[in-house]
Amino acid sequence: MEMFDLSLIWAVIIGFGVIMYVLMDGFDLGLGILYPFAPDEAARDVMMNSVAPVWDGNETWLVLGGAGLLGAFPLVYSVFLPALYIGVFLMLAGLIFRGIAFEFRFKSRRSRHWWNRAFCWGSAIASFSQGAVVGAYIQGFAVEDFVYVGGPLDWLTPFSVLTGIGLMIGYALLGATWLILKSEGYVQAWAYKVVPALLLGVLAVFGIISLWTPFVNPDVWSRWFDRIQLIWVFPVLALACAFWLWRAVRQRQEGQPFIATLGLYIFTYLGLVASKWPVIVPPNYTIWDAASAPESQLFLLIGVLFVIPIVLAYTAWSYWVFRGKVKVGEGYH
Amino acid sequence: MELDPLLLSRMQFAFVVSFHAIFPVFTIGLASYIALLNGLFYKTENPAWERLANFWTRVFAVVFGMGVVSGIVMSFQFGTNWSNFSLAASNFLGPVLSYEVVTAFFLEAAFLGVLLFGRGKVPQGVHLFAAIMVAFGTFLSSFWILAANSWMQTPAGVELIDNRFHVTSWMDAIFNPSFPWRFWHMVMASFLTGGFVVAGVSAWYLLIGRDVDANRRALSMCLWLLLVLAPSQAVIGDFHGINTLEHQPTKVAAMEGNWDTQSNVPLLLFAWPDQQAQENRFEIGIPSLASIILTHEAAGEVPGVKEVPIAEQPPVWLVFWAFRVMVGLGLVMIAVSLVGLWLRRGGRLYHQRGFLQVLRVMTITPFIAVLAGWVVTETGRAPWLVYGMMTHAEGVTPSLTGGMALFTLVGYVLVYAVVFWSGIYYLTRVVRQGMLPEEDRDTVERAVHRPMRPMSAAHATFEQDSAPTWRS
Numbered sequence: 011m012e013m014f015d016l017s018l019i020w021a022v023i024i025g026f027g028v029i030m031y032v033l034m035d036g037f038d039l040g041l042g043i044l045y046p047f048a049p050d051e052a053a054r055d056v057m058m059n060s061v062a063p064v065w066d067g068n069e070t071w072l073v074l075g076g077a078g079l080l081g082a083f084p085l086v087y088s089v090f091l092p093a094l095y096i097g098v099f100l101m102l103a104g105l106i107f108r109g110i111a112f113e114f115r116f117k118s119r120r121s122r123h124w125w126n127r128a129f130c131w132g133s134a135i136a137s138f139s140q141g142a143v144v145g146a147y148i149q150g151f152a153v154e155d156f157v158y159v160g161g162p163l164d165w166l167t168p169f170s171v172l173t174g175i176g177l178m179i180g181y182a183l184l185g186a187t188w189l190i191l192k193s194e195g196y197v198q199a200w201a202y203k204v205v206p207a208l209l210l211g212v213l214a215v216f217g218i219i220s221l222w223t224p225f226v227n228p229d230v231w232s233r234w235f236d237r238i239q240l241i242w243v244f245p246v247l248a249l250a251c252a253f254w255l256w257r258a259v260r261q262r263q264e265g266q267p268f269i270a271t272l273g274l275y276i277f278t279y280l281g282l283v284a285s286k287w288p289v290i291v292p293p294n295y296t297i298w299d300a301a302s303a304p305e306s307q308l309f310l311l312i313g314v315l316f317v318i319p320i321v322l323a324y325t326a327w328s329y330w331v332f333r334g335k336v337k338v339g340e341g342y343h
Numbered sequence: 344m345e346l347d348p349l350l351l352s353r354m355q356f357a358f359v360v361s362f363h364a365i366f367p368v369f370t371i372g373l374a375s376y377i378a379l380l381n382g383l384f385y386k387t388e389n390p391a392w393e394r395l396a397n398f399w400t401r402v403f404a405v406v407f408g409m410g411v412v413s414g415i416v417m418s419f420q421f422g423t424n425w426s427n428f429s430l431a432a433s434n435f436l437g438p439v440l441s442y443e444v445v446t447a448f449f450l451e452a453a454f455l456g457v458l459l460f461g462r463g464k465v466p467q468g469v470h471l472f473a474a475i476m477v478a479f480g481t482f483l484s485s486f487w488i489l490a491a492n493s494w495m496q497t498p499a500g501v502e503l504i505d506n507r508f509h510v511t512s513w514m515d516a517i518f519n520p521s522f523p524w525r526f527w528h529m530v531m532a533s534f535l536t537g538g539f540v541v542a543g544v545s546a547w548y549l550l551i552g553r554d555v556d557a558n559r560r561a562l563s564m565c566l567w568l569l570l571v572l573a574p575s576q577a578v579i580g581d582f583h584g585i586n587t588l589e590h591q592p593t594k595v596a597a598m599e600g601n602w603d604t605q606s607n608v609p610l611l612l613f614a615w616p617d618q619q620a621q622e623n624r625f626e627i628g629i630p631s632l633a634s635i636i637l638t639h640e641a642a643g644e645v646p647g648v649k650e651v652p653i654a655e656q657p658p659v660w661l662v663f664w665a666f667r668v669m670v671g672l673g674l675v676m677i678a679v680s681l682v683g684l685w686l687r688r689g690g691r692l693y694h695q696r697g698f699l700q701v702l703r704v705m706t707i708t709p710f711i712a713v714l715a716g717w718v719v720t721e722t723g724r725a726p727w728l729v730y731g732m733m734t735h736a737e738g739v740t741p742s743l744t745g746g747m748a749l750f751t752l753v754g755y756v757l758v759y760a761v762v763f764w765s766g767i768y769y770l771t772r773v774v775r776q777g778m779l780p781e782e783d784r785d786t787v788e789r790a791v792h793r794p795m796r797p798m799s800a801a802h803a804t805f806e807q808d809s810a811p812t813w814r815s
Contacts, residue, residue, distance in 0.1 A: 066411070070448055076418040077441040084433030091422030092740045098423055099751045102416055103758050109412045110765055117769070117803065156430065158740075162747045303434045303509055310438040317445045324452035 016307040020082035021290070021297045023314060024075060029279050031071035032140075033184070033272055034325075038065045040185025042108055042133020043178055044204070045126065052338050053197045054126070057185075058115065060192040063332040065112060067325055069105065074321075081310040085156060085300035089291050092158045093151045094143055094165050101139035108132030134178060141177025144282070145170030149226055150292035169219075169226050176215035183208040184275070187255070187267040194335050198264075205259045205267060213252060216278065220245075223285075229293065230285045244281035248274050346745025349736055352424040355752045357721070359416050361714050362759045366410030368713050371485055371530070372537020373403050374478040377458075381474040385467055391557040396474075397462070398778045399541065401801045404459055405773060409766040413759065418444065424748070428728055428738030432508050435501060435516055436491055443487035450480030482530065489529055493522035495729050496720065497590045503732060520590050524583035525720075531576040532716065535676060536709035538569045543706030544774055546699040554778050559693050562702075566683040566692070573677040580673070581636065587720075588637050591730060592646040593655075594723035597662035599633045600626065603647040608633040612667075616659040621649055657725040665718035672712040679705055772803040 038061040048054045079087045091098055107128045115125035142165060149169060152160035186208055189201040224231030234241070255270035288296045301307065377399050384392035418440070421429045429436070457465060457473035465473075500515030501508040510516055542565040548558040588595045596602070600614045602622055609628030617624050634643040648656055679701060686692045693699075724730055728738040 069415070070451075073415060073418055073444055074448065076422075077437075077444040080418075080421065080429060080433055081437030081441040084430050084437055087422045087433070087437075088426040088430040091419060092426045092742050095423050095740075095743070095747055096750065098419055099754055102419060103754060105415060106412055106758055106762060110762055113408065114765055114769065158426065158742050160742060162742070162744060302437055303507075305510060306434040306438050309513065310441050313442055313445045317449050321448055321452050 016304055016311065017082075017297045017301040019311065020078075020301070020307055021288075023311075023318070024078055024082065025283060027071050027075040027078060029276065031068070031075060032279070033275060034068035034071065035065075036181045036275070037061070037184040037188040037268075038068060039108075039133045039137045040181035040183065041189065042129050042185075043137060043182045044185050044189075045130040045133070047204070049196060049200050053200065056193050056197050056336050056338055057189060058112070058129075060189060060336045062112065062116070064325075064328055066109070067328060069109075070321060072105075078310075078314065082302060082307050083290060083297065083300040084302050085291055085295055088156075089151055089153055089158045090143075090147075093160060094146060095162055097139045097142055097146075097165055101136050101143075104132040104134070104136030104139065106132070108136065137178045137181045138174040141174035141180075142166065142170040144177065145173030147286075147292060148173070148223055148230070148282075153291060153294065156295075169222060172215060172222070173219060176212070176219060179208055179211040179215060180275070183212055184268075184271050187271045190259075191265055191268045192336050195338065197338065202259055202262065206256065209252060209255060212274075216248075227292070233285050241281065241284040244277045244284060248277035248281065251277060346749055348743040348745045348748045349739050351745060351748035351752055352739055352743065353735060355424060355748065355755060356420055357718075358752070359413075359420060359755055359759070361717070362763060363410065363413040363417055364713065364717065365710055366406050366413060367481070367485070368529075368533050368536050368710070369540060370403060370407050370410060371481040371533035372535070373399060373406070373540070374474075374481045375534065376537050376541060377403060378471075378474040378478040381471045385471045391560055394554070394778045395557050395561050400459060401773055401803075402770065405766065405770055405801050407455075409762065413762060416755065423751075424740055424743060425728075425738050426740040426742075428733065431506055431733065431738070432495075432729065435494060435508055435510050439487050439491045439494075439517070443484050443491075446480060446483045446487060450477060450484075454480065485529060485533075486526065489526050490517045490519075490522055493525050494519050496525075496724055497521040498729050498732055508729075508732075521583075521586055524579065524586045527579050528576070528583045528716075531572060531579055532709065532713050534572050535569065535576060536713065538565050538572060539676070539702075539705050539709045541565050542569065543703050546702035547774075548777065549693055550696065550699050550703070555693075557778065563692065566680060569676070569680040570684055573673070573680045577673060577677065580670075585637060587723075588646075591724060593648060593651050594657065594662065594720070595637065596646050596648040596650070597657050597659045597723055598666040598719060599637075599645065600659065600663045601633065601645055601647050602649050604644060604650060605647065606634060606642045606644045607631045608637075608643075608645040610636065611663075614663065616663050618653070618656065618659055621653070655726060657723050662719055662723045665715045665722070668715040669712050669719060672708045672715070675708065676705070676712075769801075769803065773801050776803040 041057045041061055045054060045057065048057060076087075109132075111125040111128035111132060115122055115129065118125060145167070146165035149165075149167065151158060152164065183205065186201045186205050190198055190205070193201065224234075251270045251273035255267055255274065258266035258270055286292060288298070290297045290300050377396055380392050380396035380399065383389070384396060421436070421440075454473040454476040457470065458477050461470050461473060494516055497520040498508075498516075499519040500512040500517075501510055503509075542562055545558040545562040545565065548554055549562065584595065584598075599608060600611045600616050600623055601608050607630065609626075609630045610632035611623070611626050611628040614626035614628070615624040631641040634645055635641055637643065637645055648659055682698060682701075683692060686695050686698055726734045726736070728735045
């Protein structure tokens with residue numbers, strides 16, 4: 011058992027699951043946020059159809075992450091969820107509403123505008139809650155003796171509101187670049203048009219967060235500025251991706267904007283991980299403090315290592331099957 | 344009034360788990376039935392079996408989708424409201440619950456798509472194999488969930504060190520004393536649920552004269568199955584009760600409304616348990632029958648609720664009455680399947696409209712019986728969360744306030760009201776649409792670029808005035 015650091019392996023798996031979820035559910039949540047601003051109902055159909063075949067697979071990663079945390083890092087599970095109690099409820103309610111809106115919008119006529127609303131609000135609330143979780147994570151939690159002792163709304167601060175809005179804009183950016191990839195004609199033209207504004211918004215929020223974080227959390231400050239280290243490579247690469255995105259949109263590239271946005275997310279995420287590592291329940295508990303017993307981690311690892319490749323293969327296959335453009339007026343239901 | 348976060352958390356858990364459980368209880372039974380129909384079609388080539396299989400697969404798709412949506416909430420409940428319990432029990436519960444999720448995703452990734460969308464695209468044998476694997480997967484899912492629940496009822500294979508359970512034997516912990524009976528009791532309940540829903544819907548089709556040939560087959564097959572299943576469930580339930588008597592005597596005492604440890608305990612048909620007075624205010628019973636059922640002899644001694652102090656007693660009236668609802672409905676199910684057998688004489692089964700109407704109404708009964716059964720077993724172990732080792736009060740989230748718990752309880756009630764209403768409403772639309780005629784099925788099969796989400800396998804529209812929309 012001592013041959014492998016199981017907590018480290020699990021940290022990599024959970025970290026992978028989180029970024030998979032953010033990237034994949036991110037673009038379909040983003041389309042929900044952009045939804046009310048779409049040029050017309052036909053464009054909304056295209057938006058919906060471009061993610062209809064894959065959205066529920068995207069949410070697989072959220073459930074897997076929740077269960078995996080309980081199995082591998084129970085302290086995360088038993089601190090984050092009580093601390094974010096109201097936020098978690100809002101996120102789940104949002105996800106459920108947009109889930110059923112997805113299904114029933116396609117099957118309805120007269121009640122369609124209700125499902126549209128549920129889809130948009132559900133997406134927006136879920137995105138905001140997830141962004142606020144990131145903010146709360148940067149702030150840290152009031153934990154004594156492995157038990158959360160803070161209040162119900164400690165997570166809701168101006169800082170976490172900003173991260174919540176930031177993630178909403180960020181998801182909208184992912185959604186818009188996805189739409190560039192999947193659409194054509196006036197829908198695609200509209201998507202090209204909204205990307206620069208969204209990119210600007212994302213950069214502005216990232217900028218404010220970067221300046222603000224040291225005041226919220228001094229440990230992060232010292233991590234970044236006490237010694238100039240290798241971690242600076244992450245924000246540099248993230249900025250490079252932002253520039254690439256801006257150029258790709260100007261050149262009216264179709265696939266590159268989405269890939270550049272994925273890169274922007276990945277490097278920002280790695281930067282966030284690097285500023286906290288190996289602390290997983292800030293401010294005090296590391297991945298080893300938060301871990302379950304080694305035999306439990308090992309028992310679960312066997313099953314997860316078996317299933318993750320299958321889920322990945324299935325995911326890749328369904329994206330492959332539904333590759334190509336979604337046309338206006340065409341659609342599955 | 345002071346809001347009690349413990350009570351509200353228990354209400355919330357009971358509410359979300361009940362509304363979630365309705366869907367999987369049905370899909371477990373239905374998945375096996377679909378596999379059976381596909382097997383019959385594979386063997387006999389009779390298109391009636393295929394049409395039945397296709398129809399019930401569409402229903403399955405919708406119910407499965409509702410189950411997934413309502414299930415997302417469950418994977419967060421333990422952490423939000425029962426964080427002390429989650430942390431303490433995580434070494435066992437974490438892997439076991441995760442394995443349930445892993446099983447479900449494996450099943451969905453590998454076989455569900457083939458079952459829902461693969462007919463005509465993959466060889467028939469492969470399709471049948473997928474149907475069998477989906478059915479098998481639903482058992483595997485319930486295996487993990489019931490292992491977790493049974494461990495909380497009759498914990499084994501763990502030791503408690505510094506407020507954390509550490510697993511000493513996975514085999515003992517998973518196959519804990521109450522697990523086998525609970526598993527078979529629940530599997531049988533799922534089969535009964537599937538059976539009565541299929542029988543009820545087939546009966547309705549026969550009442551309005553639609554697809555008479557296929558629905559007669561379905562009804563006849565279901566009634567044969569129920570004739571075996573319903574009495575078997577009574578036997579399994581009895582063994583489950585005896586197992587509970589051994590490991591959780593207070594729960595059985597509450598089920599029987601028996602306050603004092605004594606022999607020749609009557610089987611109470613009606614009683615009004617009074618927890619304050621520690622006695623029944625009023626009772627009608629059959630002498631010695633409870634002793635006979637539980638110990639298999641009239642003079643057998645049955646423990647009473649008073650064996651434990653009042654603070655460690657479950658709410659007797661609730662356990663007592665929920666148990667009677669479950670058993671009462673079980674007896675009605677046995678009676679209905681016997682009447683079905685009797686009506687086969689002279690071929691009255693398909694024409695006796697009164698009986699078909701009864702079957703329609705019976706559709707709802709297995710769901711009520713299942714929920715009542717869970718009320719018995721879950722409230723019957725109160726105040727224990729992990730029996731004999733951790734109470735509800737010790738397991739609840741310390742930072743939780745009554746206001747927060749009330750907020751989310753009301754919230755979940757509203758969310759589930761929408762989910763449930765739209766789901767059930769849509770299901771009735773699918774059932775009203777009925778089996779697709781052959782030519783329509785071809786159109787559906789030809790549609791390319793088909794989404795792989797479970798619910799898109801159903802083609803009914805949400806409103807009554809819409810035209811058929813699978814082409815839209």
